[in-house]
Amino acid sequence: MMNELRIIRVKGRDILPFISDLAQLRIQVFREYPYLYDGDVAYEEHYLSTYSACEESVLVLVFDNKQIIGASTAIPLEFEVMVFKKPFIDHQISVKDVFYLGESVLLPKYRGKKIYKHFFHERETAAKEYGAKLTAFCAVKRAKDDIRRPKTYQELDSVWEHFGYKKHADLCAYFKWKEIDVNEASDKPMEFWLKNL
Numbered sequence: 098m099m100n101e102l103r104i105i106r107v108k109g110r111d112i113l114p115f116i117s118d119l120a121q122l123r124i125q126v127f128r129e130y131p132y133l134y135d136g137d138v139a140y141e142e143h144y145l146s147t148y149s150a151c152e153e154s155v156l157v158l159v160f161d162n163k164q165i166i167g168a169s170t171a172i173p174l175e176f177e178v179m180v181f182k183k184p185f186i187d188h189q190i191s192v193k194d195v196f197y198l199g200e201s202v203l204l205p206k207y208r209g210k211k212i213y214k215h216f217f218h219e220r221e222t223a224a225k226e227y228g229a230k231l232t233a234f235c236a237v238k239r240a241k242d243d244i245r246r247p248k249t250y251q252e253l254d255s256v257w258e259h260f261g262y263k264k265h266a267d268l269c270a271y272f273k274w275k276e277i278d279v280n281e282a283s284d285k286p287m288e289f290w291l292k293n294l
């Protein structure tokens with residue numbers, strides 16, 4: 098099956114034709130713990146407009162024949178919204194040196210097949226081409242005893258360390274979304290992970 102998978106990287110306005118596929122994948126995958134995101138198209142349009150409006154944004158896509166089964170995004174941090182820039186500004190890290198990695202999503206049946214390393218490789222290559230000095234992403238911080246955590250859930254921390262990232266818990270952004278089991282959107286703490294290129 099792996100032979101049929103195809104991975105491509107697109108940039109800037111070439112992302113536009115894939116935005117609705119990306120939104121659909123995000124809504125499906127982030128409904129799971131730890132994100133528990135009750136996705137809707139209006140929120141997606143707003144969130145993804147940052148990427149579609151930027152000439153330097155990056156989208157990595159995985160195709161199984163004609164179907165998009167995974168995607169991963171990145172953008173120079175200077176073009177991201179202020180909530181993601183603020184922790185860096187507060188810590189005197191130059192926003193212009195940072196390439197921000199957005200989400201990585203794979204449909205469940207395509208996980209565990211070593212696709213993730215391509216997401217990092219493609220985005221880190223784009224970051225180097227751009228002239229960034231480091232790549233960074235953030236992940237939602239959940240309580241260890243969160244009752245919504247599935248018994249089978251495996252944290253990704255050791256996987257991110259495997260790919261050369263280090264957690265900087267002092268860099269924290271607060272990002273708003275609505276969870277599946279509540280009525281109102283609320284801010285969630287997001288901890289940053291960094292890698293020097």
Ligand SMILES: CC(C)(COP(=O)(O)OP(=O)(O)OC[C@H]1O[C@@H](n2cnc3c(N)ncnc32)[C@H](O)[C@@H]1OP(=O)(O)O)[C@@H](O)C(=O)NCCC(=O)NCCS
Binds near residue numbers: 126204209211212
């Ligand atoms: C995140 C996601 C894209 C990763 O894809 P995946 O198929 O699960 O991961 P892969 O199997 O490709 O890669 C895992 C890597 O970590 C390594 N690994 C696995 N378990 C590990 C552990 N306990 N410690 C260290 N490394 C580990 C694997 O060997 C592999 O590395 P390699 O390719 O260099 O051998 C996928 O799980 C997903 O879509 N999850 C839901 C959405 C999500 O949480 N996204 C991330 C935040 S946006």
